[in-house]
Amino acid sequence: MKNFTLTPENQEKFEKISKRYPKIDSMMLPTLWLVQEQEGWISPEAMITVSELLNTTPIRVYEVVTFYTMYNTKPTGTHHIEVCKTTSCMLCGSKEIIAYLEETLEIKPGETSADGQFTLSVVECLGSCGGAPMLAFNGDYVENLTVDKVKTLLKESSNGN
Amino acid sequence: METKIVSKRFHIPESYKLEVAKKHGVYGSLEKLFTMTPDEVITAVEKSNLRGKGGGGASCGQKWRYMPLNDPRPAYLIVNADESEPGTFKDREVMDKDPHLLIEGIICSSYAMNIHTAYIYIRGEYKWLADRLNTAIDEAYEAGIIGETLMNGACDFKLDIVVHRGAGAYICGEKSALIESLEGKRGHPRLKPHQKECEWYFGDPATVNNVETIASVPEIVEFGYEAYTKHGTPKSPGTMLFALSGPVKNPGVYELAFGHKMIDVINTLGGGMKDGKKLKAVIPGGVSCPILTADEVNKAVLDYESMWDIGSTLGTGGMVIIDEDACMVEVAKNIIEFYHHESCGQCTPCREGTGWIDTILHKVIHQQGKLSDIDNISDVCGTLNGKTICVFAPAVADIIGSIVVKFRDEFETYILNNQGAEHE
Numbered sequence: 001m002k003n004f005t006l007t008p009e010n011q012e013k014f015e016k017i018s019k020r021y022p023k024i025d026s027m028m029l030p031t032l033w034l035v036q037e038q039e040g041w042i043s044p045e046a047m048i049t050v051s052e053l054l055n056t057t058p059i060r061v062y063e064v065v066t067f068y069t070m071y072n073t074k075p076t077g078t079h080h081i082e083v084c085k086t087t088s089c090m091l092c093g094s095k096e097i098i099a100y101l102e103e104t105l106e107i108k109p110g111e112t113s114a115d116g117q118f119t120l121s122v123v124e125c126l127g128s129c130g131g132a133p134m135l136a137f138n139g140d141y142v143e144n145l146t147v148d149k150v151k152t153l154l155k156e157s158s159n160g161n
Numbered sequence: 162m163e164t165k166i167v168s169k170r171f172h173i174p175e176s177y178k179l180e181v182a183k184k185h186g187v188y189g190s191l192e193k194l195f196t197m198t199p200d201e202v203i204t205a206v207e208k209s210n211l212r213g214k215g216g217g218g219a220s221c222g223q224k225w226r227y228m229p230l231n232d233p234r235p236a237y238l239i240v241n242a243d244e245s246e247p248g249t250f251k252d253r254e255v256m257d258k259d260p261h262l263l264i265e266g267i268i269c270s271s272y273a274m275n276i277h278t279a280y281i282y283i284r285g286e287y288k289w290l291a292d293r294l295n296t297a298i299d300e301a302y303e304a305g306i307i308g309e310t311l312m313n314g315a316c317d318f319k320l321d322i323v324v325h326r327g328a329g330a331y332i333c334g335e336k337s338a339l340i341e342s343l344e345g346k347r348g349h350p351r352l353k354p355h356q357k358e359c360e361w362y363f364g365d366p367a368t369v370n371n372v373e374t375i376a377s378v379p380e381i382v383e384f385g386y387e388a389y390t391k392h393g394t395p396k397s398p399g400t401m402l403f404a405l406s407g408p409v410k411n412p413g414v415y416e417l418a419f420g421h422k423m424i425d426v427i428n429t430l431g432g433g434m435k436d437g438k439k440l441k442a443v444i445p446g447g448v449s450c451p452i453l454t455a456d457e458v459n460k461a462v463l464d465y466e467s468m469w470d471i472g473s474t475l476g477t478g479g480m481v482i483i484d485e486d487a488c489m490v491e492v493a494k495n496i497i498e499f500y501h502h503e504s505c506g507q508c509t510p511c512r513e514g515t516g517w518i519d520t521i522l523h524k525v526i527h528q529q530g531k532l533s534d535i536d537n538i539s540d541v542c543g544t545l546n547g548k549t550i551c552v553f554a555p556a557v558a559d560i561i562g563s564i565v566v567k568f569r570d571e572f573e574t575y576i577l578n579n580q581g582a583e584h585e
């Protein structure tokens with residue numbers, strides 16, 4: 001197994017943020033965020049490194065990583081699309097949006113397109129119900145979706161950014 | 162129709178910037194705050210009858226009294242910005258448009274409870290809002306508003322504010338699960354003690370309050386509780402950020418004094434139903450509250466007591482509007498999928514019950530339903546109520562149970578019309 005290390009920059013951030021809490025235990029989520037920002041996902045090696053940083057066991061880190069839906073336990077595509085399927089979005093047409101994405105990208109929720117460009121996730125309420133239906137594109141919220149809007153979004157993002 | 166207290170600066174362009182917000186009165190309560198004793202601040206908040214806006218509606222001032230007095234341990238304020246209740250998207254408006262109001266509220270509240278460290282626990286998906294808060298907090302440090310002293314030494318009181326990002330888990334909005342998460346663990350709610358007491362962060366006293374609750378405090382400090390109780394009803398004074406979502410013309414967040422008729426709000430601020438559809442039902446305060454039929458919506462009044470009288474609750478004030486096109490079996494299925502996914506899994510009735518109802522409704526939707534399934538769902542709801550660590554499970558019983566009871570006819574018709582070949 002390869003060793004995982006935080007970049008010097010992230011190590012510095014880790015030390016700075018640690019000072020804000022009375023106990024290192026509270027650094028669990030912030031450290032996992034640093035790892036994910038660095039790597040795009042959280043590998044078993046990274047979990048071991050995090051456990052060493054936080055003076056705990058790898059299994060405790062694993063327990064946390066697998067509880068929270070936003071931590072990726074495998075790499076995602078270049079673009080991560082998370083479509084909300086909860087009540088307000090469903091009432092405003094999220095099903096159509098999800099069906100369109102599945103069809104166009106030829107993948108099911110949880111999968112990554114063959115070219116590695118897009119990962120599709122179907123998620124629960126993102127706190128943006130007033131803009132239903134909505135999705136998060138690499139974390140940025142896109143609201144009041146129509147199929148046309150999604151079409152443009154996909155086109156723009158595959159054209160090289 | 163609107164009464165703007167918390168939302169008073171929302172319409173001002175770039176009001177999230179310190180310079181702009183200051184021009185429009187932010188931090189105006191602090192001069193008055195420093196002339197008051199902490200006890201006087203708590204008393205004012207008690208008398209204002211400010212209630213928690215996170216969904217529970219507990220009296221804020223009373224809750225603050227649970228913090229031990231003259232205690233040598235450090236104390237913490239934890240601001241709940243998890244905003245994970247479906248249909249709820251109001252706290253984001255405060256953080257997006259007026260983050261300095263939240264900081265002002267944190268200063269007032271921390272001063273009242275002798276707290277020197279405040280955490281804002283924000284849902285992980287609100288990354289850009291966490292950035293916005295951090296920018297505002299940096300501005301506040303640089304301007305000497307918080308830090309070693311308050312307002313550049315105007316008050317010798319140390320205060321640090323830290324933004325802490327969650328990582329995607331509805332249950333972390335529950336206050337004790339939130340603290341477990343802040344302590345670096347899975348978000349498992351804690352067993353509640355019999356007596357009322359404060360919360361505990363690594364064994365030290367803590368108070369958890371919703372963003373909007375904290376953002377309501379500066380008004381009460383600056384203008385007195387009498388100014389606040391002037392709005393609303395005698396038992397539910399003040400205002401709340403109500404949210405409308407679903408097929409209405411103008412979904413959004415609107416601040417209203419308590420006591421408006423729900424239907425008026427939907428028809429005026431909400432602009433009525435989209436495409437001239439008929440209103441069928443409303444889930445009044447986030448999906449955890451019992452559903453209201455169109456008839457009940459016509460009678461519903463937006464204050465705590467009126468909503469209880471009508472058999473529901475005000476919750477977070479996030480109204481999910483449902484029109485005639487919606488199929489209530491699908492609505493129920495959609496909601497139970499949410500709960501099934503989000504149950505933390507500690508309590509058997511909740512973990513198994515949500516899965517069980519999900520399975521039954523899956524069967525119904527896949528043309529294998531039987532009429533007896535309707536009663537089975539109600540039975541499972543019965544096993545969820547009052548037998549679990551947190552109120553997640555009773556909320557499931559409330560919403561699913563109410564949909565099944567109030568729309569029983571629709572379930573029956575659906576089942577009879579959708580029986581596939583497998584069914585004898």
Ligand SMILES: Cc1cc2nc3c(=O)[nH]c(=O)nc-3n(C[C@H](O)[C@H](O)[C@H](O)COP(=O)(O)O)c2cc1C
Pocket residue numbers: 212213214215216217218219221241242243244245246331332333334335336337369370371372374375551552553
């Ligand atoms: C399952 C569940 C989810 C909750 N989610 C939230 C939430 O997202 N935001 C929030 O402020 N309160 C939430 N609450 C309520 C909190 O437990 C707590 O009562 C509240 O944050 C206290 O603040 P308040 O008194 O100012 O409302 C939730 C409660 C439960 C049981």
Ligand code: SF4
Pocket residue numbers: 332349350503504505506507508509511512549550551552553554
């Ligand atoms: S009721 Fe459900 S969510 Fe609450 S503690 Fe029990 S299992 Fe977890």
Ligand code: FES
Pocket residue numbers: 084085086087088089090124125126127128129130132134247248249
């Ligand atoms: S239901 Fe989709 S953002 Fe809330």
